[in-house]
Amino acid sequence: MTAADLVPPSARPSRADRNYRLLTAAAIITGLGTNGALIAAAFAVLESGGDAGDVGLVAAARTAPLVLFLLIGGAVADRLPRHRVMVASNTLNCVSQAVFAWLVLAGDARLWQMMVLTALCGTGQAFNPAAEGMLMSTVSGEQASRAFALFRMSMQGAAIGGAALGGAMIAAMDPGWVLAVDAAAFAVAGALRSFLDVSHIPARAPGGGLLADLRDGWREFVGRTWLWAVVAQFSVVVAAVGAAEAVYGPLVARDELGGARPWGLALAAFGVGTLGGAVLMMRWKPRRLLLAGTLCVFPLALPSAGLAVPLPVAGLCAVMFVSGAAIEVFGVSWMTALHQEIPEEKLSRVSAYDWFGSVAMVPLATALAGPVESLAGRSQALWGCAALVVLVTGAVLFVPDVRNLTRRTAPTELVARGTPASADAEGAVGRLG
Known part of the structure; x- marks a missing residue:
């Protein structure tokens, strides 16, 4: 089953x-x-x-x-x-x-x-x-959000x-x-x-080799402002959250909260939150996909701030639950945007650039976590992680394509490269014939 x-x-x-x-x-x-x-x-x-x-x-x-x-x-x-x-x-x-x-x-x-x-x-x-x-x-396009939400809920479970x-x-x-x-x-x-x-799935047309495919995927990636802007944002967000939760979290739990068990409870609360977020996204279909998703990235700063205080176990579990639910709202919105805007034959390449940009800085961030703690102190380092999440998320909201990319409720022609469907009638975009 x-x-x-x-x-x-x-x-x-x-x-x-x-x-x-x-x-x-x-x-x-x-x-x-x-x-x-x-x-x-x-x-x-x-x-x-x-x-x-x-x-x-x-x-x-x-x-x-x-x-x-x-x-x-x-x-x-x-x-x-x-x-x-x-x-x-x-x-x-x-x-x-x-x-x-x-x-x-x-x-x-x-x-x-x-x-x-x-x-x-x-x-x-x-x-x-x-x-x-x-x-x-x-x-299918119309039911994509619900399908992705159910899939992500299964994965989190x-x-x-x-x-x-x-x-x-x-x-x-x-x-x-x-x-x-x-x-x-x-x-x-x-x-x-x-x-x-x-x-x-249509048969793949003969290409010019692996390097040509990589270049084609790169052009698809950089040709869409909303795509590379959000991936650049997440390269910092994932690195900051990774350093806070993989390095500082266990240390705070050991020194301030009484051991590993409280941190395990907090991580479990995050997991339960992701399930709740996925259930929400099975019903909620925000019209401005990336605006709703990006606003839900701000709560990812809460666990770092909670560890910096540090909050008692109940408070830490609460902020971890909220951040888990919020990241699922972003995740489903993001998958829906990729499904809607990226040609089927390039989905895996674009997904690879997305993954690469999101995880590339994690090893560096975790390696630097210890030296930063020695120089600035653990609490200051955690506040710094929270501030980075807020700053880069606020910055990406200045990108018009991020604010305006709109869910399409009926099949339409492909949107011109680099220009997502506008939320406003006067922002109508050119179509490819």
Whole structure:
């Protein structure tokens, strides 16, 4: 049973067909496995005799190839059949996690081996733009927001459930078994994606090679002011939030709130908030997509500010809940805008540039978090993170295309590159014939 089956037929997206169900089911299964495996990998390192620095090296080994290969993954996904790219990616993830599990269960896992295998898993995840492009090509324009909201709600539920299940399994058995479950999850997801129907997707015209595809994707990306402006905004927002929550949050919890449990509760509140935001977006369809979404980025400054005070546990959970709900409003609005404005054959490439811009600064931000704390103090560093979120979000609202991009309720011709549909009648834009 998938998440789509739990929703009454009247509430389902009109195109929640076989492809949508298969994609949602595969995403839930991999989400459950991956979020448990992230915890298991850290404990596997510690149980093999590693320290916190070794845990960080293994985590970096997953992130580095993800950043390195994202753009290539997006171009490949637009060049080759997306379902085959997804199956190949899941196969690589399955094999790497299976070997990782075997080494851990055998008690012979070395740091370099764990880093290499984790890097292979990160490489597979770099081809995720294929899944996003396939999802966007599956749903209809009018019901896209509801479909994306249901999909994101399923993903967030899988993230919460996967982390909880992984933690419970690690408490009861060797972390290697959690890694083995993750490998099995990738195998099942790959099998489901192999049954996707791609007959509705036009055949790809012969191109000029991978580099030509990357250049074409770059032109599509920079030719739309709203697109590169929001991605530039999120390169700072994600870096600031990442430093606050991945580095400073656990430290504040340890020193000010009584240990890891309060921080776990706060993260759980964030997860519950994302579910609430997704439920809201199944019903709410803001007319000015990016204006509504961008306004909901401001609450992402609240967790950093709450940690800077620091707020008591109840207050911190409250601001984490609000920020979780707000980011889902942005996320669904953003996916709807991409679905509406980007040509189908370029969705994966544009998605790859979006992902790359959003995560590229995270390693630098987390690496600088410690030195900044030493120079300015933890509270000042956290206030700085909150201020960065507010400043760049306020700045992007000065971009007219961000304020004016409007939801189209009926199929229309493609909007001219770089010019979203205006919210005002006098702002009518040129059309491509």
